Amino acid sequence: MESGRIKTGFVMGPKLSRSDALGLGGLGLAGFLGLWGALSFFGIVPVEFLPSPFAVGSRFIDLFAEPFAGFTLPQHLGSSLLRYLYGVLLAACIGIPLGLAMGWFHLLDDIVTPIFNGLRFIAPIAWVPFAALWFGTGIGGPILIIFAGAFPPCLINAYRGARFVEPRLVEAARMLGTNHGRMLTEILLPASVPSIVAGLRVAAGLGWQSLVGAELIVASAGVGFMMVQAQASVQTTTVMAGMVAIGLTGLAIDVALRQGERWLHNRLGLD
Amino acid sequence: MAWRRQLVGLSTIITVALAWYLATSVTGFISGGRFPSPVDTWAAFRQISGRGYADGTLLAHALHSLRLVAMGFAVAIATGVPLGLLMGWSRRAEALINPVFLLIRPIPPLAWIPLAILWLGLGDAAKIMVIWFAAFVPAVINSFAGVRAVEPALLEAARMLGTPPWRFITEVLAPSASPMIFTGLRLSLQASWTTLVAAELVGALFGLGRVLNLAQQDIYPGMILVGMLAVAICGWLTTGLLALGEARALAWNQGESRPAS
Amino acid sequence: MASIRFDKVQKYFGRGEKRTHALANIDLEIRDREFLAIVGPSGCGKTTCLRLVAGFEAASEGAVSVAGKRVTEPGPDRAVVFQQFALFPWKTARGNIDLGLRNKRMGGEERAKRIADVLKLMNLDSHADAFPHQLSGGMQQRVAIARAYVLDPEVLLMDEPFGALDAQTRVVMQEELVRLARVRPRTVLFITHAVEEAVYLADRVAVMTRRPGTIKEIVDVKSMREAEDWNRFERIEDVMDLDSFVHLRTRIWKSLREEKDS
């Protein structure tokens, strides 16, 4: 018998102490940044392809004042965020009511589901050519693509929320003589809030992805646009500073939504 | 009621097809310069499958894209799943790797495209790199979560039975984590296609994204639609293949509740 | 006249191989203003009976009618009190009680008055604006009963309403229900597992057989209650000590026991 071979400490062992965890994490980060820095510092990879972490950081800060591709970084970010907001809001405003209604009216479900399933396999980014053709490269085209990315989770989560409401609650409402409109707004909508909020978080993430894609291909401003311009003129530092900006903004959006979700759960007395 | 559902679904699809035909070909309500009629689309399809478009036939473009997705996806599985399992298995590995992972994770895969082009050019290598990055993250996260979600009782049972480490990994840990791993792979596959199409739209010499890109420049709606449909069908096929693999690998997971028929 | 009639009702669930025969030939009348309790082994179809009257399910054969009209859909004339309360977690006690009245398109003043009345009747005044998760189980159940009573329904349907409560709260609620039944008598269909509860509350107790459920016998409690004047006692334990109570309880208990053992 080799039962002694698998020790508790090996598989899902006890929690590491805080200092151990911090130490190991610091080691990992230091290793990563050190390797990156060393590669560019010792010229193992040419600097024009891999600038040092420090160069990227300082470029990121410079871009706040110095315009690139027509605008400063905050201006690019501003126009990105505006489009993003429009696209996600549009997806929420159409997707959530439609999803709820599909969860209640079976006929609507039967009608919309085949169309939706057909469209779902088209990657949002594949709408780019039509988006450009129909709405141009200003604000309309990117919005369509962001919409295409953010719409499915809005619809699906509202639908699931409405479809899988505790049946007793629906029965209680029916027994009280509740009409269709009130059933949607006062029973199914509040019952689906957790699911809808979770969907919005996914939608926000996918929308942000789609925004980046859209701006790389069809846009005349925005962080993605800035990055392709930098790529065309082989300014790797600016490209990487753009990645940092995109990553930080995406992270901030996600953190804000998580906080909102937690606040809501507390408020509703869930968990 | 299943037949009613199918009937409604079928009539919806027929109605949509009819509306498409009426709006474009018969009434001209939607101009051909904005959205193609069925006839235009068919003509574009004939052209690309016969003479070719953007330096190749539809089949050649599709196979090229499929190959890139398959390669990027395979590399992502080969690296992401073991890393996720390792991080799930050892708290030390988790503590070491997680911060780096958290640093890179917020950057959407599509944001790597310009860098990949700078590093590797417009050829296949850049595409494989971004697909790898895109598919890597869901593979890691879900393998990690899968290991952490394993019933502790199962682990104890395996220990009680004196299972040696290697057998423990292959016969206990991996199978019990595999439903989650497959969930991750489904997300990875989706991300792979999105990323490939985006990368090919930004710049490519060949592939379905190249077809879309050229059709956009030529203002050729029929070809745009053909390209989109081809992307959708490829995505659908690969998703189906993965589902098939999942069904075979996880046959045990359906349990006794599965009808015998 | 709001009587409930089951007319040779059969109920099946599913079809083909997996079809279960839940109710077999139920023939039953619950008279106007009568309190009828159903007891029976688990899974015999008690809840199904109630859901047929509520209009959540349709009979496979035969008919269920209320006040002479065949039941086709749920409605506020047949209020239901669910075992797990089924309060809307996002509405306050008042909001839960209000919904049915708003659905009746009742004016604001009238609604406020009715809600105040029923809150007082159920001893809920001080908790009107609490959300369900802020209330104890007993209070949640009172809200559920208030929500049903405020509609002034012809028929009240209760499915093990006290099943989820602890023993003490349960006794309090039983006493309150008796009080309520004296103030505002209604036609009540009451389902329970507890024989004491059935004998204490009901005018008649119907005992069901195992699945497929049929009515095995109906025990008259009301004539005994009136003959022995149980109502002179305020407390449930005093009633439960009476020989006449014990006699009825044991009789029903034995009848049930035959079902469980066979």
Ligand SMILES: Nc1ncnc2c1ncn2[C@@H]1O[C@H](COP(=O)(O)OP(=O)(O)OP(=O)(O)O)[C@@H](O)[C@H]1O
């Ligand atoms: N929706 C349904 N689908 C299929 N079978 C059902 C359904 N509802 C009830 N049944 C079956 O019908 C039978 C009677 O169920 P019912 O819930 O009426 O029993 P019950 O007497 O209320 O039991 P309990 O005392 O446990 O509450 C059971 O065998 C149950 O499995």
Ligand SMILES: [Mg+2]
């Ligand atoms: Mg029941």
